[in-house]
Amino acid sequence: MSPVVSLKSHDAIGIVTIDSPPVNALSAAVRGGILECVHQAIADPSIQAIVLTCAGRTFIAGADITEFGKPPKKPTLDEVLTAIESSPKPVIAAIHGTALGGGLEVTLACHFRVADKSSKLGLPEVKLGLLPGAGGTQRLPRAVGPELAVKMIIGGDPIGANEALQNGLIEEVVEEALSGGEAFARKLLADRRPLRRLRDDDTKLAAARSDRSIFTGAVAAITKKVRGLEAPFVAADAIGYALDLPFEQGLKKERELFLQLMSSDQSKALRYAFFAERxxxxxAGVETGTKPRSVEGVAIIGAGTMGGGIAMSFANAGIPVTLVETGKDQLDRGFGIIRKNYEATAARGGIPADAPAKRMTLITGAVGLENIGQADLIVEAVFETMTIKKEVFGQLDKIAKSGAILATNTSFLDINEIAKETKRPQDVVGMHFFSPANVMKLCEIVRTKSSAPDTLVTAVSLARKIGKVPVIVGVCDGFVGNRMLMARQRQASQLLFDGALPQQVDAALTKFGMPMGPFAMGDLAGLDIGWRSRQDRGIKSEIEDALCEAGRFGQKTGKGFFRYENGSRAPLPDPEVEKLIDQTLKRLGRKRRTISDEEILERTTYAMINEGARILEEGIAARASDIDVVWLYGYGWPVYRGGPMYYADHVGLKTIAARLSDYAREASDPSLEPAPLLKQLADQNAKFT
Structure with a gap:
C-alpha cells in the first residue's frame, strides 16, 4: 500500500485517505496510491461503498507543481479518474479545504460529492495559461451546466460550498468531511440510489444544446475584460466540445488543447510567474525558521491617499489599525475618503453591503504621534520629503515601544539615512506600497544595511497577511520598480524630442500589453508634481515644462499630454500638444524624424531591462525573478510575458545588448550602453532567469 494513501474498512464503507502534506497535491505517489486503494476496495467483497477523503488542512489542492514541465509519470491522472468513475461501487468525495484543479477533477470522477461549509471548489488552470486537462471541461458542464462551468473554468475563481450545493456540484454540505461522507455513503446504500456518472449524464447540457446563445453569452460576458490571453478562449472551445461531441471525443479534444497550451509561450511565462512569486x-541571507515578531497593534502615520489606502489594507484583512494625523481636519478628510471608497466598492458589488461599516470600525483615528506608543508596527506615510521623514522618525524613536517595527512608505528616499534618526536602526525597514494601496498587490520590502532578520520576516509575513505580494529589495534611488520606471520614462520623453507623439508611444506600449502608456500615466499622476520637483532641483524637461507652463497638469485639469472630456479618464490626442512639441523642437533647433513602433518598444523596454541588469549587479535585487514580480504586481507588466527579465531571456540577451549599443550610438545616450552583467550574459549565451 502507498505510504501517502491508505485504505481502511469501516463496516461496509472503505475509507481511502490521502495524506501527503502540505496540500495533498496529485504527485505520482498520490495518483498511484489512489489507484491501488480503489482497486483494492472494489475487489474487497466486504466493502459496499468507497469514501475518498484527505488528511490535514485541505482536500487535494491541485497538481504537484514540482512535476510541471517534466515527462509524465505513471499512472496518469486520466487512468486514476477512469478507475474511480468505472467503479461498480459508489465512490463519494468528502471535501474540506480546497478542491482545486486536478483535485476538483478527481471529485468530478466520483459518483457523489459532499463538502464541509468552508470548502472552496475550482478549476484555476487558466491562470497558468492552461485549461483543465483531466476531463474538467467535459465533466463540470455536465455537473453544473455550461453557464457556471464557463465562469469557473474561464474565470478561474473557485466557488464556496453553498453555491456548489445550489448548482448540483455537491449533494450535501456537511459539518465534517469524513463523517459526513461516511453518513452519506450509508444513506446511499440504504436507499439503493443508482450511481451518477457525469460522463453519461447530459441532462444539464440540453438547454444550451437547443439554444447556443446560453453558452456563447456566458463566454462573451466572462471574456470581455480579457486582454492578450490565449487560454480563456481555448478553454471556451474545450467547453464547447462538451455540447457538440460525445464524452470520449470531447475528452480527446480537451487533451489536444491542453497539450497545445502547455507548450505555448504564454503558459510558460505564466507558470514562470507562478514560481517567481513563491x-x-x-x-536572501536570513535563516530559514526565523520567527516574525508578534504584531497585535498597527499604526499608520498620515491619512492622505497612501496612508488611507494602507489603513484600508489592514482593515480589509481584519486587523485593527490606528490612523494618525497632525490635525482633526486632515483626519476627518482622510476618514471621509476611506468611507467613500468602501461605499463605492460595495455599490459595485465588490464587497458585501455591510462591509463598509464593519471595516470602518477597525480603523481608529487619532491626532498626534503620542497615540502610537503601543503599536507593534508603525508605517509612516507622510510627504515624500527627507526632512519631514527624518523629523517623524526622530520622534518615533522617542515614543514607540521597544521592539516596535518602524516602517517607511517612501518611494525613492534613502532609508539608511532615515534610520540614522533612531537609536534602533535594526527595527527600521521600508514598506513601499503602491497606489491605490488598498488595491495594488505589490509591497517592496526595503532592507537597510541594519534591518534585523526578524524585522524583515515580520514585514514579509504581515504583507502577505494583508493580501500583498512582498518582494525584498535594497536601498537605492527608486528601489527596483521606480528605478526601472525612470529609465523607461527617460526614453519615452526622449522619443518626443526625436519625433514621436505621446499617443504613438502610449499605443506601442499598450499594444505590447501594458495597461497604460507612460504619458497617460503621467497625466493620471499629475504633471505638476514632477514639474515642481524639477524646479526644486534646477532641472529642465523642455516639453513637459512647456505643458505645465500652459496649465496642462493632466487629468485633474482636463488636459496634459492628452485631453480629457467631461470628467472622462479616456486620453484623447490633442493637436495643441503636437503644436506645442513642434514649437519646442523648433526653438531647440531639433528636427522631427519618423519613429517606428519597434523603436519605441525596444528603447523603452530594453532600457528597463538594462537598468534591471544594473540592479542585479549591485545586489539591490537578489534574483532576476524578484524584479519580474515587482513589475507584474506593481506596474501591470503583462503576466503572459513573464516580467521584463524573463522577456529579455525570451528575446535573447545578445539581441538586446546589440540593439542597446546601436541606440546608445544613434541617440548619443550613454545610459543605453549595455550594463556589464548584460554584456557578460550575452557573451556567454546565458540568461537572467
Whole structure:
C-alpha cells in the first residue's frame, strides 16, 4: 500500500485517505496510491461503498507543481479518474479545504460529492495559461451546466460550498468531511440510489444544446475584460466540445488543447510567474525558521491617499489599525475618503453591503504621534520629503515601544539615512506600497544595511497577511520598480524630442500589453508634481515644462499630454500638444524624424531591462525573478510575458545588448550602453532567469 494513501474498512464503507502534506497535491505517489486503494476496495467483497477523503488542512489542492514541465509519470491522472468513475461501487468525495484543479477533477470522477461549509471548489488552470486537462471541461458542464462551468473554468475563481450545493456540484454540505461522507455513503446504500456518472449524464447540457446563445453569452460576458490571453478562449472551445461531441471525443479534444497550451509561450511565462512569486517570499541571507515578531497593534502615520489606502489594507484583512494625523481636519478628510471608497466598492458589488461599516470600525483615528506608543508596527506615510521623514522618525524613536517595527512608505528616499534618526536602526525597514494601496498587490520590502532578520520576516509575513505580494529589495534611488520606471520614462520623453507623439508611444506600449502608456500615466499622476520637483532641483524637461507652463497638469485639469472630456479618464490626442512639441523642437533647433513602433518598444523596454541588469549587479535585487514580480504586481507588466527579465531571456540577451549599443550610438545616450552583467550574459549565451 502507498505510504501517502491508505485504505481502511469501516463496516461496509472503505475509507481511502490521502495524506501527503502540505496540500495533498496529485504527485505520482498520490495518483498511484489512489489507484491501488480503489482497486483494492472494489475487489474487497466486504466493502459496499468507497469514501475518498484527505488528511490535514485541505482536500487535494491541485497538481504537484514540482512535476510541471517534466515527462509524465505513471499512472496518469486520466487512468486514476477512469478507475474511480468505472467503479461498480459508489465512490463519494468528502471535501474540506480546497478542491482545486486536478483535485476538483478527481471529485468530478466520483459518483457523489459532499463538502464541509468552508470548502472552496475550482478549476484555476487558466491562470497558468492552461485549461483543465483531466476531463474538467467535459465533466463540470455536465455537473453544473455550461453557464457556471464557463465562469469557473474561464474565470478561474473557485466557488464556496453553498453555491456548489445550489448548482448540483455537491449533494450535501456537511459539518465534517469524513463523517459526513461516511453518513452519506450509508444513506446511499440504504436507499439503493443508482450511481451518477457525469460522463453519461447530459441532462444539464440540453438547454444550451437547443439554444447556443446560453453558452456563447456566458463566454462573451466572462471574456470581455480579457486582454492578450490565449487560454480563456481555448478553454471556451474545450467547453464547447462538451455540447457538440460525445464524452470520449470531447475528452480527446480537451487533451489536444491542453497539450497545445502547455507548450505555448504564454503558459510558460505564466507558470514562470507562478514560481517567481513563491520564490520572492524567500529572504536572501536570513535563516530559514526565523520567527516574525508578534504584531497585535498597527499604526499608520498620515491619512492622505497612501496612508488611507494602507489603513484600508489592514482593515480589509481584519486587523485593527490606528490612523494618525497632525490635525482633526486632515483626519476627518482622510476618514471621509476611506468611507467613500468602501461605499463605492460595495455599490459595485465588490464587497458585501455591510462591509463598509464593519471595516470602518477597525480603523481608529487619532491626532498626534503620542497615540502610537503601543503599536507593534508603525508605517509612516507622510510627504515624500527627507526632512519631514527624518523629523517623524526622530520622534518615533522617542515614543514607540521597544521592539516596535518602524516602517517607511517612501518611494525613492534613502532609508539608511532615515534610520540614522533612531537609536534602533535594526527595527527600521521600508514598506513601499503602491497606489491605490488598498488595491495594488505589490509591497517592496526595503532592507537597510541594519534591518534585523526578524524585522524583515515580520514585514514579509504581515504583507502577505494583508493580501500583498512582498518582494525584498535594497536601498537605492527608486528601489527596483521606480528605478526601472525612470529609465523607461527617460526614453519615452526622449522619443518626443526625436519625433514621436505621446499617443504613438502610449499605443506601442499598450499594444505590447501594458495597461497604460507612460504619458497617460503621467497625466493620471499629475504633471505638476514632477514639474515642481524639477524646479526644486534646477532641472529642465523642455516639453513637459512647456505643458505645465500652459496649465496642462493632466487629468485633474482636463488636459496634459492628452485631453480629457467631461470628467472622462479616456486620453484623447490633442493637436495643441503636437503644436506645442513642434514649437519646442523648433526653438531647440531639433528636427522631427519618423519613429517606428519597434523603436519605441525596444528603447523603452530594453532600457528597463538594462537598468534591471544594473540592479542585479549591485545586489539591490537578489534574483532576476524578484524584479519580474515587482513589475507584474506593481506596474501591470503583462503576466503572459513573464516580467521584463524573463522577456529579455525570451528575446535573447545578445539581441538586446546589440540593439542597446546601436541606440546608445544613434541617440548619443550613454545610459543605453549595455550594463556589464548584460554584456557578460550575452557573451556567454546565458540568461537572467
Amino acid at each position: 520564490e520572492a517570499a524567500k529572504i
